[in-house]
Amino acid sequence: xxxxxxxxxxxxxxxxxxxxxxxxxxxxxxxxxxxxxxxxxxxxxxxxxxxxxxxxxxxxxxxxxxxxxxxxxxxxxxxxxxxxxxxxxxxxxxxxxxxxxxxxxxxxxxxxxxxxxxxxxxxxxxxxxxxxxxxxxxxxxx
Numbered sequence: 001x002x003x004x005x006x007x008x009x010x011x012x013x014x015x016x017x018x019x020x021x022x023x024x025x026x027x028x029x030x031x032x033x034x035x036x037x038x039x040x041x042x043x044x045x046x047x048x049x050x051x052x053x054x055x056x057x058x059x060x061x062x063x064x065x066x067x068x069x070x071x072x073x074x075x076x077x078x079x080x081x082x083x084x085x086x087x088x089x090x091x092x093x094x095x096x097x098x099x100x101x102x103x104x105x106x107x108x109x110x111x112x113x114x115x116x117x118x119x120x121x122x123x124x125x126x127x128x129x130x131x132x133x134x135x136x137x138x139x140x141x142x
Contacts (some may be wrong), residue, residue: 037088037139037140037141038058038141039141039142040058040060040140040141041056041057041058041063041140041141042062042063042066042138042139042141043056043057043088043137043138044056044057044066044078044135044137044138044139045135045136045137045138045139046078046130046133046134046135046136047133047136048112048132048133048134049132051113051114052113052136053089053092053113053116054088054089055078055080055088055089055095055096056087056088056095056097057099063138063140065100066078066101066135067138068101069101069135070134070135070136070138073101074103075101075102075103076101076103076133076134076135077101077103077104077105077129077130077133078096078099078100078101078128078129078130078133079099079101079102079105079109079127079129080096080097080098080099080100080127080129081097081098081126081127082094082095082096082120082121082122082123082124082126082127082128083095083096083097083121084120084121092113092116092117093117093120094116094117094120094121096128105129105131106129108124108125108127109123109124109125109127109129110129110131111123111124111128111130113130116128
């Protein structure tokens with residue numbers, strides 16, 4: 001036999017259904033235009049002259065090196081392998097992986113993010129190491 005919901009129960013059931021729908025609907029959407037990083041990773045914003053790009057750092061050593069570079073440490077040049085696809089580097093068709101921070105690098109991989117965008121992942125023999133890079137933001141995910 002079916003049980004009818006009475007008036008005091010019905011509003012709670014409707015409210016729970018509405019809240020569940022709102023929660024489930026928001027799981028696939030984000031109001032942020034910047035992708036999020038996996039837990040324990042960091043999205044680092046780098047300024048090169050008057051342009052910016054973003055990189056995803058996934059190890060504690062990379063994040064610590066980025067913090068040291070931001071604080072003015074000598075190893076301040078991000079140096080990484082270029083890969084197709086934006087990942088967290090929104091607005092570009094490339095991103096950087098296997099990032100290390102160096103005190104000096106070869107000139108072939110130095111340039112602006114727009115140079116990399118124009119030439120693609122072949123830029124700098126497949127590496128990007130902007131000499132004038134400055135870390136302007138580090139967003140670590142909990």
